[in-house]
Amino acid sequence: MAAQDGTITPLEKGGRLEDSIHNRLRANSTIMQLNKILVANRGEIPIRIFRTAHELSLQTVAVYSYEDRLGMHRQKADEAYMIGTRGQYTPIGAYLAGDEIIKIAVAHGVELIHPGYGFLSENSEFARKVEEAGIIFVGPSWKTIEELGDKVSARNLAAKADVPCVPGTDGPVEKYEDVKSFTDKYGFPIIIKLRSVVVAVRATSEAKSAFGNGTVFVERFLDKPKHIEVQLLGDNHGNIVHLYERDCSVQRRHQKVVELAPAKDLPVETRDAILNDAVRLAKTANYRNAGTAEFLVDQQNRHYFIEINPRIQVEHTITEEITGIDIVAAQIQIAAGATLAQLGLTQDRISTRGFAIQCRITTEDPAQGFQPDTGKIEVYRSAGGNGVRLDGGNGFSGAIITPHYDSMLVKCSCHGSTYEIVRRKMLRALVEFRIRGVKTNIPFLTSLLTHPTFIEGSCWTTFIDDTPELFKLIGSQNRAQKLLQYLGDVAVNGSSIAGQIGESKFKGDIIYPKIMQEDGKTEVDLSKPCQVGWKQVLDKDGPEGLAKAVRANKGCLIMDTTWRDAHQSLLATRVRTVDLCNIAKETSYALSNAFALECWGGATFDVAMRFLYEDPWDRLKKMRKLVPNIPFQMLLRGANGVAYKSLPDNAIYHFCKQAKKCGMDIFRIFDALNDIDQLEVGIKAVKEAGGVVEGTVCYSGDMLIPGKKYNLEYYMDLIEKIVNLGIHILGVKDMAGVLKLLPRRS
Structure with a gap:
């Protein structure tokens, strides 16, 4: 690797710098001479382990599933590798793929594997395979994990160490006298287990009534017990110490929620007995590394062994806080061969604060x-x-x-x-x-x-x-x-609060344009809307009469789209009904000779209802009242109506009927792909509603280029089909703006 001054800095094998911070730390350590650790886990526990590993001069390796590729734990490691390939494992299955994780460790020179908690941490088979691969497993031996994972073996261990478990009959009992001999020895309350039914009883008379001729099992019932656990550390030479206890009683469905260290209201005698029993259990099991012995304590302060968890616990942090001992650092160093004495962890030197x-x-x-x-x-x-x-x-x-x-x-x-x-x-x-x-x-x-x-x-x-x-x-x-x-x-959307909708509160002088009569001298009275226009022709002669009058017209008629663009194009689609109504009377005069005012389409509903919180039908009726002389026109997407997918036919029919009733006149019916079946639904619905049917051809490309599929013959055939559906007006929608005018034939 070339430095900035051009010199070559030495490299270790594998490409790491000899003068790295890890090596500087390692140079001062007589215990930690290993180089690299992998944590076979996710979430917060790898991050916690990586931090301590860096303090111990170790390089760190993270593994992650595809679903965890953005997880923080992979960012905190020196190296990170995905477990398998995308889709090879389930999100959980990736962290249970022990063989794949070991394969990654071997390929990248890993010397220690820490399992964290959960996933593979109590999998004896995984621990065995790690050791067989020549890698140090940061935890107990695989045989110990296997033995402690069996509840019967754990109970036998307690008996061997003379540590009390919850009293219970060794097997089923059939006589009341057998139950009585149990209660004479252990007292009440007890649990009588009738196969799948459990009955808690507190006195002899209740026990007698609960006991029948069926086979039952009997156990002492622990009323409102505390859950106390003891943090243990053991080295490879049989030395065991405890780091005092934690109270993990605040649980929900056996899942711990809040933990306390040390226990607050545990009598000294009970605490000492629990601590001594925990150490004795660990020594009997020849336990090494970190583990936790768990106990229940009843209302009489009698304690009973439950199990030993052969791993680091979620709640180990509070033990670290009261003892000042880094449990993860002890785990790693013990796995590397250190004794408790070398780490200064003898029982006489461990205290709480x-x-x-x-x-x-x-x-x-x-x-x-x-x-x-x-x-x-x-x-x-x-x-x-x-x-x-x-x-x-x-x-x-x-x-x-x-x-x-x-x-x-x-x-x-x-x-x-x-x-x-x-x-x-x-x-x-x-x-x-x-x-x-x-x-x-x-x-x-x-x-x-x-x-x-x-x-x-x-x-x-x-x-x-x-x-x-x-x-x-x-x-x-x-x-x-x-x-x-x-x-x-x-x-983005404007206010939706009542009182903030409506006419703008700006009250400054507005300069209105003047609309003059045809003589150019007399100003038009804008106090009421214009009453003369093509709308009056439509109302008098109907759709056929309007079509006939348009064909007879000698000039060119315009159709204005400003009001529709106000819905879906201009001003970020936020033009309100009040804004349109404020210019409606002026529009009725300024465009009095216009063929139509296109003012409605699919975006009307989207904008009015979703952004402006207005009723689009109410908008149409208000505009119609203020512009009574210009026909209103809308876009109708055939069988899609004002949506972007086909609607039921009855919905199209009802929509067209409602639109006509509220003031719509001309329906420009089109389909972007010129699908005649789609067009037919809309055309029939408009005819039944009594509206003007403007069947529309969507044109794009150049029909005059030789060899084109969409040529003049195609469009003429399409137009014939549309005309045969009984339209009043034929519209051409120039989709690409390339429409050419053919020369007039003689």
Whole structure:
């Protein structure tokens, strides 16, 4: 690579600069000597891992699906590669394509693969194949993942480690005496499972009445339990430490919503017992890397083991906030061979400071049962300041939220010296967020954080489902965005507010042109419209009589299109009815000898109804009253009417009847492709309505060029067919402006 001064800078193998920032950092590290890490995930967790990886001097590799090609996580990596080809995998399937991801890793010199959470993170087969490919899997061994993924094995592990699980009979029981012996040992309340039916009972008499002759299973019933989990770290030498506990009780349908570290109202004895049991479980399982032991705690503060999650957790951020330990950095360095002692992570050196809360901000609408929302984020302004941490993925202005993946935008984690301080800090942060274009769960989160039960810190796992008042939401007013949308709408479409429609409030002097009588001396009285014109011929003699009078006329008659162009061409299609009516009387005199005033077409309805909020039929009647002497003419697209696709025949007939009733006279019926069947529908409808039928030929090209398909013979044959349909007037619509006049024959 040539530098600016012309010298050649040295390159490492693979094309990286020897003097890169990664190498400078690596030179000071006695632990991290590896070069490149791939994260087999999407959204916020790869970004979070990339940041730590860069701090550890590692080059980073992202993988992404075709649908995620605009995802932020690929922008944060040093390299990014699409998984497979377009259409090869489903949006989710791409991130589950373990073989394809390993193939990418091998091809690009990756030395570590971090699975994040979800997708392949708990797939023992993927972990095994990563190791077989000679790549370090940042997580437990594949055998450990396999064992912990089996609920029976996990329960056996707890028994081996002498850690309590939720008490239950080993198998089905058939006698009441067997149930009684269980309750004598474990007490009430209990759950009696009758195949697919579950009955919770709280006393002996209730148990006896619920128990029948059928085979049943019995378990202790946990009333309003807390969900407590312990963050664990283990190295490759059997050393295990805990990073204290998190309270993840605020859930909805087993999906965590808000997490707290450490637990607020857990007795010291219960906390110590849980922490000790978590470490003992990990040691018994010969666990390595990061993991989480999960427990339930009942109302009597008795704890029960649920499972160990062999991966990083979404809520790991709050543990990092209270301990000051980068869990992802520990994961990567342990995978690279470091011991806990080398990392300074011995149990005596790990402590907590203050409290931390994490809220998951999602594109879900709480008012609609947390239904995920999709669309484009128009405005994105995030929170910040002292004690506020944001772990974001696709939360930014312009981001497209698709239905393919989970709805999380950003994780907001706050840290404070006391529980009340951090609760208030989180509320402040939530209020600071401005996210427009998609619905979010922020109104629900603020409702949750201000509920008395949450303020006390005494929530349980079904708290959200048990507390309907949480859904009395106070949403953001979104005033700025609404104001911008309003101003944009007014600028383009004009006002639609009553009182702002109608005659302009400009009251300055207007210079009106003078219309003179034929003598050129006497000014026309414009207080009433002109009453003489071709309209009077039409009203007296009908359509046939009008056609005969036009043929007998010795001069050239004009048809003015200004009023139709006012609808669909001039002034950005915003000419109002009042504007036309203000010049109507003058027009009746100025164009009194005109054959027609073309003032209607398809765009009339589009403009009047969609932009001006006016009634097009009312417009036609008002114009007719003010211009009683000039025939009105409109364009009718045959069977399409005033639309751009064929309408039912009865709609065309009804439309023509209504148009004639409101003041329309001449219907110029055409079809851009000269389709005689399309023309016939419109012609018949106008004849039945009593209007003047102007059958029209659309002409383009030069009919006189020899060998052309659309020659003089074609047009003469077409005209004959149109005339035979009983038209009153034949019109020629010169589509390309190339019509030639033939020389008069002698």
